[in-house]
Structure formats: C-alpha cells, structure tokens
Amino acid sequence: MSVSVRVPTILRTYTKDAAEVTAEGETVQEVLADLDANYPGIRARVVDDSGKIRRFVNVYVGDEDVRFAQGLDTPTVSGTQISIIPAVAGGC
Amino acid sequence: MSLPPLVEPADELTVDEVRRYSRHLIIPDVGMAGQKRLKNAKVLVVGAGGLGSPALLYLAAAGVGTLGIIDFDVVDESNLQRQVIHGQSDVGKPKAESARESIEEINPYVKVILHKERLDSDNALEIFSGYDLILDGTDNFATRYLVNDACVLLNKPYVWGSIYRFDGQVSVFWNEYGPQYRDLYPEPPPPGMVPSCAEGGVLGVLCASIGSVMVNEAIKLITGIGEPLVGRLLIFDALEMSWKTVKVRKDPEGEPITELIDYEAFCGAVSEEAQEAAAGSTITATELKEMMDRGEDFYLVDVREKNEYEIVNIPGSVLIPKGEFLNGEAFAKLPQDKRVVLHCKSGGRSAEALAALKGAGFSDAVHVGGGVLAWIKQVDPSLPEY
Numbered sequence: 001m002s003v004s005v006r007v008p009t010i011l012r013t014y015t016k017d018a019a020e021v022t023a024e025g026e027t028v029q030e031v032l033a034d035l036d037a038n039y040p041g042i043r044a045r046v047v048d049d050s051g052k053i054r055r056f057v058n059v060y061v062g063d064e065d066v067r068f069a070q071g072l073d074t075p076t077v078s079g080t081q082i083s084i085i086p087a088v089a090g091g092c
Numbered sequence: 093m094s095l096p097p098l099v100e101p102a103d104e105l106t107v108d109e110v111r112r113y114s115r116h117l118i119i120p121d122v123g124m125a126g127q128k129r130l131k132n133a134k135v136l137v138v139g140a141g142g143l144g145s146p147a148l149l150y151l152a153a154a155g156v157g158t159l160g161i162i163d164f165d166v167v168d169e170s171n172l173q174r175q176v177i178h179g180q181s182d183v184g185k186p187k188a189e190s191a192r193e194s195i196e197e198i199n200p201y202v203k204v205i206l207h208k209e210r211l212d213s214d215n216a217l218e219i220f221s222g223y224d225l226i227l228d229g230t231d232n233f234a235t236r237y238l239v240n241d242a243c244v245l246l247n248k249p250y251v252w253g254s255i256y257r258f259d260g261q262v263s264v265f266w267n268e269y270g271p272q273y274r275d276l277y278p279e280p281p282p283p284g285m286v287p288s289c290a291e292g293g294v295l296g297v298l299c300a301s302i303g304s305v306m307v308n309e310a311i312k313l314i315t316g317i318g319e320p321l322v323g324r325l326l327i328f329d330a331l332e333m334s335w336k337t338v339k340v341r342k343d344p345e346g347e348p349i350t351e352l353i354d355y356e357a358f359c360g361a362v363s364e365e366a367q368e369a370a371a372g373s374t375i376t377a378t379e380l381k382e383m384m385d386r387g388e389d390f391y392l393v394d395v396r397e398k399n400e401y402e403i404v405n406i407p408g409s410v411l412i413p414k415g416e417f418l419n420g421e422a423f424a425k426l427p428q429d430k431r432v433v434l435h436c437k438s439g440g441r442s443a444e445a446l447a448a449l450k451g452a453g454f455s456d457a458v459h460v461g462g463g464v465l466a467w468i469k470q471v472d473p474s475l476p477e478y
Contacts, residue, residue: 008259009256009257009258009259010256019329019331019332049470054281055277055278055279056277056278056279056280056281058276058277058338060338063336063337063338063339064338064339065338065339065340065341067343068339068341083327083338085261085325085327085338086281087233087276087277087280087281088254088255088256088259088261089230089231089232089233089236089254089280090142090231090254090255090256090294091139091141091142091143091144091228091229091230091231091253091254091255
C-alpha cells in the first residue's frame with residue numbers, strides 16, 4: 001500500500017532534499033523499512049537499536065501520534081500521510 | 093477545549109488606554125473586560141532573540157501590563173536579520189535593555205522587568221513565580237526542559253515555539269489542562285544530532301510567523317477566549333506554506349516532575365572542541381564490553397565526580413574527574429603505553445575531557461558515547477540509573 005511520508009528538514013539529507021516521499025507498507029514498521037531501502041540510514045534516525053521509536057522523534061499517521069496507537073505496528077491505510085516530527089529547539 | 097481566563101481584570105482603563113486599545117475594545121470577544129485582563133497580566137518572555145523579538149513587540153502593543161524579559165546576551169550584528177526588536181545602534185548593548193527601549197517606544201503603559209541573568213535551576217522557580225504565563229523562545233534543549241519543568245511545578249501555562257530553517261512548531265503546554273513538553277518529547281536528542289539555528293540557519297521572517305502565533309495564544313489564555321493550542325502541536329512549513337496540527341497527549345509512561353534537575357547534564361551539552369574530538373573517536377558501550385571480553389589492554393577512566401562513581405560504575409574503571417583533565421593534572425596519572433578510554437554519565441563530559449586529552453598528545457584515546465547510562469542499557473541493565 002502506498003503512503004506519503006513527510007520528511008522533516010533535518011532528515012532531508014537522506015532524501016536528496018525531498019520534503020515528501022512515497023513508501024510502501026501495511027504498517028509504520030514496513031513503511032520505515034521500505035523508506036530505508038530507498039534512503040539508507042533514515043530509519044536509524046527514527047528508530048533506536050532496540051527497535052523502539054526514539055524519544056525525541058514522533059511519528060504520526062494522519063494527526064495521531066503512533067505512540068498512542070499501536071506504535072510501529074500502527075496500520076497505514078493507503079493514502080494516509082505519515083509525518084516524522086523531530087524535536088527542534090531553535091528560537092534565537 | 094476552551095479554558096477559563098487566566099487573569100482577573102484590572103480595575104479600570106484610563107482615557108488614554110481606551111483610546112489606544114479601541115480596536116481591541118470593539119471586538120466583542122475582547123471588549124473592556126478582555127483588555128483589563130491584558131492590563132493585569134504578567135508575562136515572562138525567556139530570550140529576547142528570534143522568537144522573543146516579535147513576541148515582545150506584539151505583547152507590548154496589545155497592552156499586556158507587565159512584561160518580564162530574561163536575557164543575558166548582547167546584541168550582535170548577526171541578530172538583526174530576524175531580531176526586529178533590536179536595531180543597528182543597539183549592537184553591543186544587552187538585549188534585555190535594547191528590548192526594553194523598543195517596548196517603551198511602542199507602549200509606555202507597559203511595565204518592563206529585566207532579568208539579566210542566565211536562567212538556571214536555582215533561579216527559575218523564583219523568577220517564574222512572579223508571572224502568570226511563560227513564553228519561551230530560547231535556542232537549546234536544556235533551557236526548554238528547564239522552563240517546562242518549572243512551569244509544571246508552578247502550574248503555569250507554557251507557550252512554546254521552535255524554529256529551524258523553514259520549519260516552525262508551536263504549542264501550549266499546561267499540565268493542569270493537558271500535556272506538557274515531556275509528553276511530546278520525553279528526552280532530548282543526543283548532542284550534535286539536531287543542529288541549532290546558529291548551526292543550521294533560520295529564515296528571519298519565520299520568527300514573526302511563529303512568534304505572532306505564540307502571542308496569539310498568550311492573549312487567548314489571558315482573556316479566556318477561543319480554543320488554545322493545549323493538546324495540539326501546530327506545524328508550519330514556510331516553503332510549502334502549510335499549517336497543520338497534530339494531537340499531543342499525556343504520556344501514560346511519563347515520570348512525574350518533582351524538582352528541577354541539572355539540565356546541562358540531562359541534555360549533554362558539549363562544546364565544539366569536544367564534538368570535534370569525539371568525531372571518529374567514540375565507541376559504544378557494547379564495543380567497550382567486547383574489548384573487555386577480548387582481553388584488550390586499555391586504561392578505562394571514569395571522568396565523573398566521586399559521588400556519581402559511588403552510585404554506579406563500570407567494572408575496572410579508574411576515577412579521574414573531568415576537572416583534572418581540563419587543568420592538566422590527570423595526564424601524569426595516565427599510562428603512556430596503553431590506549432585510554434574515557435567515559436562519564438552520558439557522553440558530554442567525557443567528550444570535553446577527550447578534547448583536552450588529545451590536545452596533550454594522547455591521540456589514540458576514545459570515549460564511550462552515551463556513557464555509563466549506555467553501559468547500563470546495552471550491557472548490564474541490573475545496574476542503577478541515576
């Protein structure tokens with residue numbers, strides 16, 4: 001199933017500056033794996049060595065944080081937008 | 093979700109004030125009552141920089157009666173591309189003073205209180221306690237978590253915004269009515285992973301886009317109108333020109349905040365020299381364990397303080413606190429014929445010590461990324477975390 005993924009500025013070095021890319025997968029886990037196949041290294045910026053979503057990154061399916069759904073097993077319905085939102089502290 | 097007004101109305105508006113605020117007064121939702129609430133409101137702005145500049149200007153123009161400014165920095169020419177509260181003639185002047193002068197020019201009825209010290213765990217609660225609402229536009233994670241935790245402890249609303257290049261985020265954290273910052277991001281990223289505006293740049297006008305939304309939220313909270321951004325994160329993309337909101341919820345696994353901590357240590361802030369020294373000379377805790385298991389001959393040094401070493405330590409490590417690396421005393425205690433491996437709590441201090449050590453000629457030295465906390469996570473989860 002094809003979904004669109006919003007890539008934050010700080011991860012666009014992996015996607016050749018693309019802000020939005022498409023990926024395949026029935027769950028967030030599969031989408032991230034597919035993303036990593038096309039843009040190697042990007043998954044590790046979202047998921048840690050133990051396979052959990054990093055605590056300073058949030059992944060949304062639509063407007064829902066997957067931490068409050070089924071985590072990486074959250075289903076990704078065709079056409080939904082997945083957003084990766086990392087913590088950014090800039091203000092000055 | 094609408095919320096009750098944060099501030100009680102002032103007794104009255106003067107004739108001059110009625111004239112000045114007439115465009116507010118004729119909005120039914122604001123009216124005399126709302127403007128009197130603004131007059132009685134005390135808002136603290138942390139940082140008179142990119143976000144603080146437009147925020148202070150609009151809070152002042154709107155008639156917020158008392159504005160506090162925390163900033164210990166001075167105006168630099170590189171600030172003027174976006175920090176519109178300061179001007180060319182302010183270069184070299186303390187930002188807090190420069191900001192006060194601009195505010196007095198915009199609205200002489202505003203009382204300005206300057207806090208020219210660095211906000212830290214010792215002064216945050218005392219400073220914050222004099223205000224109704226805190227608006228934060230600083231540029232580092234340590235201050236963000238400090239401001240959040242102090243707001244949670246004092247039960248004050250925290251209007252939060254952050255910017256990077258063309259991206260902005262805004263939310264209102266208020267533990268009484270919704271989530272707080274740690275519910276959104278429980279932990280800061282490791283140092284070096286997320287660049288600041290100083291490293292990555294920021295579109296100047298983005299400060300106005302995000303700063304004005306922050307003021308909009310502050311006014312709504314003070315006067316009790318509309319739907320505040322409590323429980324929502326507003327995300328702005330200036331290139332695509334899109335605003336979207338996502339939900340923020342209370343983290344069921346969140347630890348209660350009971351006191352202020354050492355935020356520099358929590359966020360692992362490290363210097364550029366340390367980052368440079370650590371680049372290519374960082375091993376993981378797992379790699380350290382493998383080196384031990386292979387029986388490699390190296391010298392493991394814990395650069396934390398004695399009391400921390402007593403809480404938990406890595407077997408075989410020798411304690412030489414970081415200070416001794418910075419003043420040079422440590423070098424005579426180290427073997428010349430063995431590789432030196434440094435570690436601390438989370439990797440920040442050992443990176444600093446590593447920079448000093450490499451400067452003293454120990455070129456093959458390395459440090460353990462993530463420190464003893466990573467050792468506990470990756471190698472020996474039975475040990476206590478602190």
